[in-house]
Amino acid sequence: MRARIGKGAPSPPGDAVTSTEALIAAAEAHTPHTYHPLPVVIAGAEGAWMTDVDGRRYLDLLAGYSALNFGHRNPRLIAAAKAQLDRVTLTSRAFHHDRFGAFCEQLAELCGMELVLPMNTGAEAVETALKTARKWGYRVKGVPDGRAKIVVAGNNFHGRTTTIVGFSTDLEARADFGPYTPGFEIVPYGDLTAMRAAVSENTVAVLLEPIQGEAGVLVPPAGYLAGVRELTRERNVLFVADEIQSGLGRTGRTFACEHEGVVPDVYVLGKALGGGVVPVSAVVSSAEVLGVFRPGEHGSTFGGNPLACAVALEVIAMLRTGEYQARAARLGEHLHGELRQLKDTGRVTAVRGRGLWAGVDIAPAVGTGREVSERLMERGVLVKDTHGATIRIAPPLMIGEEDLDRGLAELRAVLGA
Incomplete structure (x- = not known):
């Protein structure tokens, strides 16, 4: 039996009187079938717990695919958002605002880098990293125009744009969206020999997830990331680490790359950076790499907006401890x-x-x-499946040990x- 809402738990909104079945039917009638969610309708959440429209409580062991690393409605993050809502929420990048500089400075410091290019979603950040790598390849490395190559790993998941699905090996993500963007080579994940063979004089970047999340939380062999780091330095190639799911505390370090003592050339961040409150993503790198952009060559109306920066600044402060x-x-x-x-x-x-x-x-x-x-x-208890036989477990990092044990039981x- 599903657990009933308990004392101190958030109650569903007073007007949430429509049945679960009716709400699901309405959603499915008015949206394309791009997701296959579990048949539960959430109306409230706090910490590691969510509450459905019938008042039943569920332990969240998915945490929004790591977007909710700090739990639902974390008081510090909600307070930061509410305070900013009373001041200014959006200026566009046509003007400066008073939270932008602090956000970029503090995120760069957290990453040990120099420059931050903020976006909104993870896929936008990956696209930004791809554009960055190509531009760096042409302007700094000297690759002939139109010849830049980026090496990626099989079973990757970097987003769902047409460019990104073009170098996916997941047929569900890729099929019927061609023609695909050229300039990518796919090698088996964890195979350093194949990676070495794929990197050529026109390679500008290697793009990897330090741990492949959507593929089933695949951890590469010991020494793989360090080997890729050595290879990319040797061949003057950028190592781009997609830490959208693995970063910002999830693996027990600020970044998953740290488990092998690796610092990439470029971090791609998202999900937890917005604290489960607003979408925030960023590409973080050196001045040599991100400094290749000039006004008008890349941008985002909402990227680095005041509300996003206010929440992300609190996320950074929490991670600093x-x-x-x-x-x-x-x-x-x-x-x-x-x-x-x-x-x-x-x-x-x-x-x-x-x-x-x-x-x-x-x-x-x-x-x-x-x-x-x-x-x-x-x-x-809420988890989610992937690739048929696999379930993923990724609770909020603030979960209590007793709640974690309850979920495991x-x-x-x-x-x-």
Whole structure:
């Protein structure tokens, strides 16, 4: 049975009287079928818990694919947003505003970089990084015009624009959207030999997720990221790290690259940077790299807007303490220890991940990832499946150990372990 709303939990809005079934039917009648969400309709949320229109509570073990690293309606982030709402929300980049400089300075400092180019969504940030790499290749490296090449990894997920899906190996993401943008070469993820063979004199960048999230939380072999870093330095190629899901505390470090002592040339950030309040993304790099842009060559009306900067500044302040990174490391060790025990039962075939992030492959005899997600939903726990057999676990970093154990206990029950 799904858990009922408890004392102190957020209540659904007073006018949320329409049934779950009717709300789902209305949504499906008026939007294309680009998602297959679980049959739950959320009306309120706080911390690691969400409440549906019927007042049932659910433990959130997905955290908006890492967009909610600090939990739902984190008081510090909501306060920052409310204060900014009373001042100014948008100026466009046609004018300066009083939060922009501090945001760029502090994010650059957090990353150990010099310049920040803010955007809104993760896909926009990836597109910005691709444009940056090509322009740097032509203006700084001296690649002949129109010949720039970017190497990417198989099973990648960097967004859903036409350019990005063109170098995806996921047929669902790619099919029927061609013709595709040229200039990309795909090599197997984790294969340093293949990467070395693919990098040529016209290669301007290697674009990688330090941990592949959508693919099922795939962690590369030890030494892979360090090897890519060495190769890119040797060949004068930019190492672009897509830390949209893996960054900002999720893996127990500020950035997942840190687990191998790697600092890329370019960070691509998003999701948690907006604190689950507003969409905020950014490309962060050196002056040599981002300094290639001139006025009019790239931009965004909403990128770096005052409201986004106010929230992101609070996110940066929270990360500076190291509290969330340490918490993700400590609870992540506990999470993976418990999941390894599940693997020993034979109900789970593989467990991957780092920090408070895990991909769990469900044994075929137990069911599909979707079926397990639905069974967990019925027991008051929300996760999401990917690629058929896998469920992803990524709770807010502020989750209590007791709540995490509750979620794991429900998973054990659903698996019959």
